[in-house]
Amino acid sequence: MLSLLGFLTICVFLGLILTKRLSVLLSLILVPVVFGLIAGFGPKEIGEMVLGGIRQVAPTGILLIFAVLYFSMMIDTGLFDPVISGIIRFAQGDPLKITLCTAVLTMLVHLDGDGTATFMITVTALFPVYKKLGMNKLILPCIVALSAGVMHLVPWSGTVARALNVMKTDPAHLIIPILPAMIGGVLWVLFVAFFLGKKERKRLGVVHLDYDHRQQLSDEQKESRRPALFWLNAVLTIVLIAALMLSLAPPSALFIVGFAVAILINYPSQTDQRKRIQAHAANVFSVSIIVFAAGVFSGILTGTKMIDAMALSIVTMIPNEHAAYLPALVGVTSMPLSLVFTPDAYYFGVVPVLKTAATHYGLNPIEIGRAAILGQMTTGFPLSPLTASTFVLVGLSEVELGDHQKFTFKWAFGTTILMTIIAIASGAISI
Template sequence: MLSLLGFLTICVFLGLILTRRLSVLLSLILVPVIFALIGGFGSKEVGEMVLSGIKQVAPTGILLIFAVLYFSLMIDAGLFDPIVSGIIRLAKGDPLKITLGTAILAMLVHLDGDGTATFMITITALLPIYKKLGIKKLILPCIVALSVGVMHLVPWSGTVARALNVMKTDPAQLIIPVLPSMAGGILWVLFVSYWLGKKERKRLGIVQLNYNHNQELSDAQKESRRPGLFWFNTVLTISLISALILSLAPPSALFIIGFAVAILINYPSQAEQRKRIQAHATNVFSVSIIVFAAGVFSGILMGTKMIDAMALSVVSIVPKEHAGHLPALVGFTSMPLSLVFTPDAYYFGVVPVLKTAAIHYGLNPVEIGRAAILGQMTTGFPLSPLTASTFILVGLSEVELADHQKFAFKWAFGTTVIMTIIAMLTGAISI
């Protein structure tokens, strides 16, 4: 009975969000509550499950809020402006250098884990250059998508935040073992950028380019810039990321402190501080509130034991001799499934079942999370029609989604394949 209720909960949840009959936020809350009540659980029991789930995801939600705020402040302050100007200056009208510079810029800007912000910054800055040089329109969104996809494995991205929530583990356990895979993915993206740039250099040659990034900034952007604090912001950001990797303190605590220091030094007046926070409040709220709603979903499925019952059903179907291949299978299929499942549907509907099944098979359940983030809404999200930021990417690039998907899919899938193979070779996921 519990197994059936669990599968019905997930199917109804997926159906509602895929058909857009109900928002993700409301689906995460209402669907499990209704099925828990149908299953005979009382309102008091359901309420306790809700609170338990929220408590479990609270550190992840706090991490997401302050990490996005921190890196948004760094973008506002102009931390990445010298990089943009430097790339343009060094490229000197060479399409090959432009494509490589595009990849490097997108990776650096995407340290904030916010796809929308990265697309707006990189596409807006580089599209005029691509047009002036005559580089094929599909190359810019392709390279940006690949770069953002592999960098979306940072612990504070929305996708990894979902994986951390479901895995109930810390970033060190989930992320550090896949760092070699991430490095391999970065090298692959640079290779693809080199390959595409070389073809464009052969077609177009090297042309004279006159372009000044600073002159292209709007008045509002110029007002928020803090060029005199560039080195302070650089040292602060490097120190923060180093402390995160070395696990010197809980990630949420690090970003709370980092954000407080950054906003105080860059924008000392309270009026400026309010203005910067308000500028990013909508994005921060819309992302973080989903995490707490997901806590309701996972709290009820775990509290009612639906997850355990569903996993036992899966275990009874899959032959034990093939169970060891489950993490690898999840890894190789993760990127294409981004075109079918939203991140919420996959991480809150599919991954919990796979995780519990892995436990029953005697596998390390965290491997399921590691395998999933190698493609599902990381390398896959900039091509998925199920994420709003994808439409920002293609809209700003002035290309059609179908053309973008057709051009970029093989390169994005290649990123996941390479990262999955490296994860298998390094032991991050079992073979």
């Protein structure tokens, strides 16, 4: 019964947001509350689940607030202006070059494994170019999502960190065997960028792009630029990213301190500090509030044990004679399940069950972890309504979540399918 209610909760939630009958914010809150009541839990119990879920996502919410503030401020200072100018000069109004540059830039930026920061930097840098050329506005978030998704396999990303924790292993055993698959995923993303760019080139042609983003700046934006502090800001950002990669402190703490130092250096006046914070307050609020709503969703599904029931249902659907295909099945389904399970729910709820099942069937349990990270909250995270950074991506790209999912899903799923095939061929996953 709980399993059925869990799947119904997910289906109703996805149906409401894909058909735009209810906003994502309200869907994340109201749908699980209704099904929690149907499952027989009282208001007090559901309230405790809500608070529990919010406590779980609080560090992420704090991280998101200060990460958005930090990178928004760095954009204000002009830190990324040289990158934007270089891309524009190289592309020369050619949509094909622009889409390829989008993929490469996103992969480089996402080496830090932080989706929010990646989307802040790449979309903000490239959105004006796409808009100026009249390119399909869904292509930018699509290519950024695909590029960040495949690079999310770096060992220090939150997703892989969860997998390492659950599998009780190290990156050498989990990541190195799937490197060929990851390389294949990178090449696939470049192919998709080429394909979409070529279509846009055919539709729009190669146009003369008389565009200097610095000339498009408002007086306030020009006033906020700090060219004299470029190298200091660059070093500060590199140090911050290095600290994230080395896990010198919790990410939220690093961004809190990094933001405080950066705003003091660039805008020592308290008046200027208030202006910079107020300039981005709406964006910070609209994104961070979704995080806490997602906490309500995951808190209720976890607290009611619906997630546990769904995980057991998935395992019981696999007949013994087909058990050898379990790792491959995990790989194929990993990306779509990003739309259903939060990373914590999947890696701490579903994967342990699948790992136990693999051991029971005489399979190498680490293959479950390898298969899972080929899609679950890697290629799938930039499409998941349960991932806060997804809303940064669609918000900055000025597209609706449902439209983004419809346009990007097939390409993201294709990435996972290709990587799964390569993982099987290379022996990282057996069948």
